[in-house]
Amino acid sequence: xxxxxxxxxxxxxxxxxxxxxxxxxxxxxxxxxxxxxxxxxxxxxxxxxxxxxxxxxxxxxxxxxxxxxxxxxxxxxxxxxxxxxxxxxxxxxxxxxxxxxxxxxxxxxxxxxxxxxxxxxxxxxxxxxxxxxxxxxxxxxxxxxxxxxxxxxxxxxxxxxxxxxxxxxxxxxxxxxxxxxxxxxxxxxxxxxxxxxxxxxxxxxxxxxxxxxxxxxxxxxxxxxxxxxxxxxxxxx
Amino acid sequence: xxxxxxxxxxxxxxxxxxxxxxxxxxxxxxxxxxxxxxxxxxxxxxxxxxxxxxxxxxxxxxxxxxxxxxxxxxxxxxxxxxxxxxxxxxxxxxxxxxxxxxxxxxxxxxxxxxxxxxxxxxxxxxxxxxxxxxxxxxxxxxxxxxxxxxxxxxxxxxxxxxxxxxxxxxxxxxxxxxxxxxxxxxxxxxxxxxxxxxxxxxxxxxxxxxxxxxxxxxxxxxxxxxxxxxxxxxxxxxxxxxxxxxxxxxxxxxxxxxxxxxxxxxxxxxxxxxxxxxxxxxxxxxxxxxxxxxxxxxxxxxxxxxxxxxxxxxxxxxxxxxxxxxxxxxxxxxxxxxxxxxxxxxxxxxxxxxxxxxxxxxxxxxxxxxxxxxxxxxxxxxxxxxxxxxxxxxxxxxxxxxxxxxxxxxxxxxxxxxxxxxxxxxxxxxxxxxxxxxxxxxxxxxxxxxxxxxxxxxxxxxxxxxxxxxxxxxxx
Numbered sequence: 001x002x003x004x005x006x007x008x009x010x011x012x013x014x015x016x017x018x019x020x021x022x023x024x025x026x027x028x029x030x031x032x033x034x035x036x037x038x039x040x041x042x043x044x045x046x047x048x049x050x051x052x053x054x055x056x057x058x059x060x061x062x063x064x065x066x067x068x069x070x071x072x073x074x075x076x077x078x079x080x081x082x083x084x085x086x087x088x089x090x091x092x093x094x095x096x097x098x099x100x101x102x103x104x105x106x107x108x109x110x111x112x113x114x115x116x117x118x119x120x121x122x123x124x125x126x127x128x129x130x131x132x133x134x135x136x137x138x139x140x141x142x143x144x145x146x147x148x149x150x151x152x153x154x155x156x157x158x159x160x161x162x163x164x165x166x167x168x169x170x171x172x173x174x175x176x177x178x179x180x181x182x183x184x185x186x187x188x189x190x191x192x193x194x195x196x197x198x199x200x201x202x203x204x205x206x207x208x209x210x211x212x213x214x215x216x217x218x219x220x221x222x223x224x225x226x227x228x229x230x231x232x233x234x235x236x237x
Numbered sequence: 238x239x240x241x242x243x244x245x246x247x248x249x250x251x252x253x254x255x256x257x258x259x260x261x262x263x264x265x266x267x268x269x270x271x272x273x274x275x276x277x278x279x280x281x282x283x284x285x286x287x288x289x290x291x292x293x294x295x296x297x298x299x300x301x302x303x304x305x306x307x308x309x310x311x312x313x314x315x316x317x318x319x320x321x322x323x324x325x326x327x328x329x330x331x332x333x334x335x336x337x338x339x340x341x342x343x344x345x346x347x348x349x350x351x352x353x354x355x356x357x358x359x360x361x362x363x364x365x366x367x368x369x370x371x372x373x374x375x376x377x378x379x380x381x382x383x384x385x386x387x388x389x390x391x392x393x394x395x396x397x398x399x400x401x402x403x404x405x406x407x408x409x410x411x412x413x414x415x416x417x418x419x420x421x422x423x424x425x426x427x428x429x430x431x432x433x434x435x436x437x438x439x440x441x442x443x444x445x446x447x448x449x450x451x452x453x454x455x456x457x458x459x460x461x462x463x464x465x466x467x468x469x470x471x472x473x474x475x476x477x478x479x480x481x482x483x484x485x486x487x488x489x490x491x492x493x494x495x496x497x498x499x500x501x502x503x504x505x506x507x508x509x510x511x512x513x514x515x516x517x518x519x520x521x522x523x524x525x526x527x528x529x530x531x532x533x534x535x536x537x538x539x540x541x542x543x544x545x546x547x548x549x550x551x552x553x554x555x556x557x558x559x560x561x562x563x564x565x566x567x568x569x570x571x572x573x574x575x576x577x578x579x580x581x582x583x584x585x586x587x588x589x590x591x592x593x594x595x596x597x598x599x600x601x602x603x604x605x606x607x608x609x610x611x612x613x614x615x616x617x618x619x620x621x622x623x624x625x626x627x628x629x630x631x632x633x634x635x636x637x638x639x640x641x642x643x644x645x646x647x648x649x650x651x652x653x654x655x656x657x658x659x660x661x662x663x664x665x666x667x668x669x670x671x672x673x674x675x676x677x678x679x680x681x682x683x684x685x686x687x688x689x690x691x692x693x694x695x696x697x698x699x700x701x702x703x704x705x706x707x708x709x710x711x712x713x
Binding site: 217 | 408
């Protein structure tokens with residue numbers, strides 16, 4: 001027997017996986033839907049958004065599928081009333097935290113937050129909106145950062161560091177005050193490290209990062225390039 | 238001794254929320270009248286800090302009836318911020334969209350909102366005096382109105398992807414070229430629409446004499462008229478320059494640059510309304526009262542510029558010597574404009590380059606300021622923005638078409654109230670006429686419609702201490 005292959009059950013289906021794979025990867029390979037926002041194939045997982053929490057038989061708590069390795073004989077449940085309620089609550093909290101106004105957003109119709117809300121039947125936000133006053137940084141000649149639409153998934157931070165190697169983006173502040181910044185919290189247009197490659201814009205799940213001059217609903221993003229870039233760089237090393 | 242008030246709240250079968258207060262003297266006669274717009278929207282403030290490229294679609298949210306008008310005026314302001322001339326095909330496509338908007342909005346105003354007054358009577362049962370009553374009594378007329386409005390909305394959808402709040406108009410042009418199939422579909426429906434417009438005109442002209450009293454008292458007084466005209470003085474809705482005409486029909490000012498509106502238009506703010514009251518500066522406030530919209534456009538233009546509409550226009554201008562002064566004739570003017578818009582749509586669709594693929598100019602924010610002016614269904618619409626170097630909106634000023642007519646609407650309800658309302662014997666039909674003055678202007682007070690008139694109309698008669706003397710209510 002190949003020790004590198006594990007067999008497990010997801011939602012009652014028998015599946016097999018390599019030992020180094022996560023529950024989320026295996027689920028996606030088998031067309032089993034687990035929602036996620038911070039995870040993106042080609043970037044290191046961080047388990048930040050908690051939308052991919054799943055039930056694992058024998059585990060006392062819910063486990064994030066994006067950072068949990070498969071184990072032999074594991075029994076995973078990806079959909080239950082409890083999970084649905086938690087996931088909707090997470091989305092509601094994201095919506096209430098900043099100013100996500102889909103109808104006038106550059107990413108309307110192309111947004112992962114919006115489409116997840118539709119898919120999970122989110123009809124209302126039960127928490128009071130915070131309506132924070134957040135800036136729009138349009139200082140970069142080609143791109144715009146709108147903190148009103150940011151969900152702090154840190155995909156931009158990771159793609160800039162891991163793929164482009166510039167590490168222009170990072171996170172400043174803690175908790176509700178946290179914000180993504182360029183360099184040492186300078187205007188993006190004044191950043192010395194930014195190569196203007198645009199990868200951050202295309203991995204951003206919402207309208208937080210967009211190409212300048214895009215009008216409402218025009219900012220469709222292309223992310224197919226990412227796994228190939230990762231693969232080519234690994235091979236080059 | 239006592240001053241008493243009659244309050245009409247809300248005003249029904251208009252677009253948005255408003256209230257009318259009639260002030261009575263001791264003899265129960267109407268002394269004064271005020272029109273209050275009771276909603277506060279604050280679009281000029283809430284767009285501050287947003288990238289200018291979002292503005293057309295953001296501003297379109299002002300209104301669900303005429304989002305296209307705001308899209309166009311806003312995009313024109315943004316074109317100036319870009320500092321580009323947009324591709325000629327894009328100009329014609331925007332023009333088409335604006336004409337379709339005029340067809341659907343005028344059809345809504347005439348058939349859905351005002352036709353119940355014409356066909357069922359100003360004094361008829363208010364519970365039936367609405368679109369449903371119309372469908373019951375005059376199904377062909379109701380069907381014509383619905384067909385015409387649907388056509389306009391479908392042209393918008395075929396061009397822009399959706400009927401309400403499309404994001405197709407963008408700074409620098411439009412986002413997609415016209416599809417050949419969409420062109421054919423629109424052309425196929427045009428003959429039926431022209432027939433509807435023409436038979437409605439024939440019918441309306443035949444019943445005009447029944448509304449002689451309304452025509453005499455529905456905001457019928459001398460004012461200036463203002464709007465855009467084309468380079469040869471023809472009817473124009475997308476581009477052109479400002480012309481001002483007086484009550485005698487004489488041109489007071491011509492070829493005014495729309496961008497310099499602040500030189501000749503002042504804005505005053507009344508304490509009891511959220512609607513600003515613009516006036517023509519050379520005449521001062523409030524003598525600089527002017528009207529905009531369909532009536533004004535037909536009064537200022539030298540002709541329409543299309544065959545059938547030109548004939549109708551000539552007949553329309555025969556109504557009075559000089560300018561046509563009664564606001565009751567806004568309805569008539571709307572029908573002429575529908576016919577014109579249908580003819581223009583056909584002309585533009587026949588242009589060989591209309592299917593051209595180059596429909597958008599790309600540029601960054603090159604200028605700190607932009608002013609976009611276009612003719613919305615209700616009149617001249619002005620969007621004025623200032624941006625910082627990064628293209629982020631710092632300041633915005635909007636003059637909405639309905640605003641221009643504010644002074645005239647106020648004076649108009651006073652005129653009609655003095656003629657029809659007797660404070661000692663309140664009748665529902667009299668109050669309906671006061672509302673109908675407002676309806677003639679087809680004000681777009683925000684974005685909500687009460688086309689069915691299901692909201693309660695409340696009329697209160699109050700004494701000097703505010704005590705309720707009498708109350709009449711209808712609807713709901």
